[in-house]
Amino acid sequence: QNRPLNSQNVADSLQKYNLKKASIQKALDSLADSGKISFKEYGKQKIYLARQDQFNIPNNEELASMKEENAKLQEHLDQQKKAITEVEGEIKSLQSNLTLEQIHDKEAKLRKEVKEMEDKLVKLRGGVTLVRPEEKKAVEAMYSEKISLWRRRKRMFKDLWDAITENSPKDLKEFKEELGIEYDEDVGVNLQSVSELLQHGKKRARGQ
DSSP: OOSOBOHHHHHHHTGGGTOOHHHHHHHHHHHHHTTSEEEEEETTEEEEEEOGGGSOOOOHHHHHHHHHHHHHHHHHHHHHHHHHHHHHHHHHHHHHSOOHHHHHHHHHHHHHHHHHHHHHHHHHHTTOOSSOHHHHHHHHHHHHHHHHHHHHHHHHHHHHHHHHHTTOOSOHHHHHHHHTOOOGGGGTOOHHHHHHHHHHHHHHHHHO
């Protein structure tokens, strides 16, 4: 770098070579003594400079030509970077595609799944019962029990809520939000409609 440097600057630049500052200082002094570089002293610190008479300093016309050439090279570099990006994108796209072997494996897997679903569909169309009667009965009993618990707790809450708010001066809606209470309707469920699902299922079973 054609700029003033002290020994610490040089040591920092050559750090990756594991050179000690003392060795660098000795080398700089040796170069200065032999006239290969020059130096100036500022108090106890020495500043080293490259000899400027060794450089061929271009005139304005040469500088303009160099700038023009540099602009052309930069443009060429940008074009090459763009081409590299396009090639990398194409490579990535090709790598994401399945190989012929993978396509055959996937096709075989999908054909197997389709066959299994077609077999199941044939059974359903033929009226084959996929759930045993005892299993269906157990599920219906559990469902009915949960509905009963829901209905009982809903009634218990209503009785308790009515007792608490009977003489309350507060706005009931605000009071409910303050306590963090949610009604069934607030979360998009309805006891009546859920109860009817069980009755509908029983009627349908009798109809069959």
